[in-house]
Amino acid sequence: MLTIESLxxxxxxxxxxxxxxxxxDYFGHEFKWVAVRGGIHDWAMYYHxxxxxxxxxxxxxxxxxxxxxxxxxxxxxxxANMYRN
Numbered sequence: 001m002l003t004i005e006s007l008x009x010x011x012x013x014x015x016x017x018x019x020x021x022x023x024x025d026y027f028g029h030e031f032k033w034v035a036v037r038g039g040i041h042d043w044a045m046y047y048h049x050x051x052x053x054x055x056x057x058x059x060x061x062x063x064x065x066x067x068x069x070x071x072x073x074x075x076x077x078x079x080a081n082m083y084r085n
Contacts, residue, residue: 002017007043010041038084043083
């Protein structure tokens, strides 16, 4: 589970989780995603087409809305509130 303590323990801009999914109706297709710790123990998730590599997605992907990101990563309420919209 992602917590404030785990966010504080990570280096800024660290990719701390990644994966792929096709089970979310929001996107309508299979996609890859990465979760990145921000500069002030916040975080965000980015996605792109399945054929892109994770490094590209972290740099150039589209931001995932918070309610979708928190379905892909289990987060405490405090950590979920640190999602960078």
